[in-house]
Amino acid sequence: MAVATLASRVAGFLRILVLAAALGLGSRLLDTYNVANTLPNAVYELVVGGTMASIVVPLLTRAALDEPDGGVLYAQRLLSLIVYVLGAVTVLAIVVAPWLIDLYAPGFTAEQRELAIVFSRFFLPQILFYGLSATTSAILNTRGRFAAGAWAPLCNSVIVIAVGLTYLAVAGSTVAGGSAPGGPASAGPPAEGGGTGLSTGHLLLLGLGTTAGVVAQTVLVLWALSRSGFPVRLRLDPRGIGIRRIGKLGVWVLLAVVASQTLTAAATRAASWAGPGGVTAYQNASAVYLVPYAVIAVSVMTAILPRLSQYAARGERQRVTTGLSRAVRTALVVMAPIAAAFLLLGPHIATVLFAHGNSSAATVRVLGLVLAGFGLTLVPFTSYMILQRGLYALQDTRTSALITALVAAVGVAGCAAAGFLLPGEEIVIGIPVAYALAYTVGLNVTALVLRRRLGYLDGRRLLRTHVRVLVATAAGAGCAGLVVWAVNATTWAGAFLTVTGAVLAGAVGYLAAGRLMRLAELRHLLNLALPGLRTW
Known part of the structure; x- marks a missing residue:
């Protein structure tokens, strides 16, 4: 598990380095991208992320010990509840994206704020996929399977690295006060402290490509759970998992x-x-x-x-x-x-x-x-x-x-x-x-x-x-x-x-x-x- 985590973290390092080189460490564009990409993690953690280690894993472990089916039905209902709750939260977060940006980055310029709002609406659907990935990994962990959850972030990083390299190749590099070679000034990353203008194509590349990495991460752990013999399915009625008990414990987790x-x-x-x-x-x-x-x-x-x-x-x-x-x-x-x-x-x-x-x-x-x-x-x-x-x-x-x-x-x-x-x-x-x-x-x-x-x-x-x-x-x-x-x-x-x-x-x-x-x-x-x- 440590080897898998190390590989994923090395890839995560490369991701950070590639984005810094492509978007410009010290530029307003990279600051804007980073703040917008922080929001899905923050909202996810606020809603259910903190319950994974403190509530979900202990409850899944007890269900696996006590239930006659090894906790399969319990896990299915819990996974369904996570999907329904985070689906609604994702829609709400997209609506209130401007307020979230103002909360996290009051020092942004007006141009940065507008771009951050656009970026965030590409990134906020990640909330649902983070929840799916984390819950699936928790189910795997309680069954003694740790590898998929440790390797999954590697897929995410590899895809974003490819996005960053593609952006660097297409947008080129800039010089202070100049434009990207072979394109308009808005196409490339800005000089230090400069603007944040992006062409539509580059915006789509960064926005959709970054979220695609999280989707790939989720698909991998779902595939691993299915391969383990666990029947992956959503239950229309997630009751029966002690929602009141979870809520009582969850008040303090919240x-x-x-x-x-x-x-x-x-x-x-x-x-x-x-x-x-x-x-x-x-x-x-x-x-x-x-x-x-x-x-x-x-x-x-x-x-x-x-x-x-x-x-x-x-x-x-x-x-x-x-x-x-x-x-x-x-x-x-x-x-x-x-x-x-x-x-x-x-x-x-x-x-x-x-x-x-x-x-x-x-x-x-x-x-x-x-x-x-x-x-x-x-x-x-x-x-x-x-x-x-x-x-x-x-x-x-x-x-x-x-x-x-x-x-x-x-x-x-x-x-x-x-x-x-x-x-x-x-x-x-x-x-x-x-x-x-x-x-x-x-x-x-x-x-x-x-x-x-x-x-x-x-x-x-x-x-x-x-x-x-x-x-x-x-x-x-x-x-x-x-x-x-x-x-x-x-x-x-x-x-x-x-x-x-x-x-x-x-x-x-x-x-x-x-x-x-x-x-x-x-x-x-x-x-x-x-x-x-x-x-x-």
């Missing part, structure tokens, strides 16, 4: 999702005030920092949630604690050195990844600083999300929602402070710092709650692992820092050499220190990845 989306909206609004490229710098840096989280932590959480739900349903709370502790420690030994790499190499990584095509050098620089800031967020965010799965397994959506609201309140206050205290483009650099503070608060509160609910949280082992990982990470960072100091890069080639050398040196230092510190979790991961490595 609070949690509203809080989470409020934080996202606050961050996007703050970034929109940072000028051209601000939204893209924030979103692309966020996408980079979430890659290791998705590859490692999401794979771990997807695998353990059905198991934790089974333990909780049987009253085996000690096994819930053991599973959570193992998940946190496993993720930590990977995330900590990556977080240090972001802090140390953020600007160099941004140069290597984004200094291509129509990208603005100033926006690349800001993006690198934002990525470095996200290095502070990675570890507390990952541990917080894993521990939240413990509350989901216990079906304690109320406590989870209240903690999420607290996290959002701290984060929103931090984003507001960044907008108020920092000048211009520096506003966006304050956003990851606000996130780091918010998730650190959330992590500590969640740990305290789980300790009271479960009796203990394996605190000594967790503390011992954290101390050892900190020492090993410091050793690796020291080795990497020597490479950064020695190369002192100012060009793209120099940045590439710096990142490559620093990562290799840092990895050697981290592994050597981990061995000296007898870091058992690291040894276990290495033995899994390299079975022949027995010296550890």
Whole structure:
């Protein structure tokens, strides 16, 4: 599953890079596209996305254990309910698209706003397909099938990459104040801070092509579910799945999702005030920092949630604690050195990844600083999300929602402070710092709650692992820092050499220190990845 997720995330990276090169990192056009493409995800999460891990998977797991048909009828009715609800929500979202754009990007120009509204009406039908894909993947997961859900995003990214390359080939590139070679000025991506004009053909290519990727992703998981022997069909009457119970649990999940989306909206609004490229710098840096989280932590959480739900349903709370502790420690030994790499190499990584095509050098620089800031967020965010799965397994959506609201309140206050205290483009650099503070608060509160609910949280082992990982990470960072100091890069080639050398040196230092510190979790991961490595 981690391999599939890694492949999907690599393709997602390429998608980001291609779109940045084609539409112009730092341009108003790419900011407009990104905000419009954020809306389907935001609306989907607001309506049902948050219920997938906290309610749907535990309920599907219990139905599979308790129902005589293995939960097939229950799953069919649940899938039908999702389709009917999201179909109506999609239509409503298309109608209110102008208000959604104003909510997320008050700093847009009038031209950007109009184009964002048009884009959003191409993108908002994705809401229905996201719901279908997620519910289908949840049904597969409760039946022990994880591969299709992990591979499906790869289809999405491949299609959008093809769309971006086609746009780049057809629209060409621009120079400041000029037009695309071989076409009118409106055909190509604008110069930094310029307009957002698009021809009808290019608008259709970007709009329909982007949504086609989500449709392909959904088709793949539906096909996999059908191949598994599950009868895929919609039920005209979705009653019989405990809608009242879902609604009762969902009230608190809705609070949690509203809080989470409020934080996202606050961050996007703050970034929109940072000028051209601000939204893209924030979103692309966020996408980079979430890659290791998705590859490692999401794979771990997807695998353990059905198991934790089974333990909780049987009253085996000690096994819930053991599973959570193992998940946190496993993720930590990977995330900590990556977080240090972001802090140390953020600007160099941004140069290597984004200094291509129509990208603005100033926006690349800001993006690198934002990525470095996200290095502070990675570890507390990952541990917080894993521990939240413990509350989901216990079906304690109320406590989870209240903690999420607290996290959002701290984060929103931090984003507001960044907008108020920092000048211009520096506003966006304050956003990851606000996130780091918010998730650190959330992590500590969640740990305290789980300790009271479960009796203990394996605190000594967790503390011992954290101390050892900190020492090993410091050793690796020291080795990497020597490479950064020695190369002192100012060009793209120099940045590439710096990142490559620093990562290799840092990895050697981290592994050597981990061995000296007898870091058992690291040894276990290495033995899994390299079975022949027995010296550890």
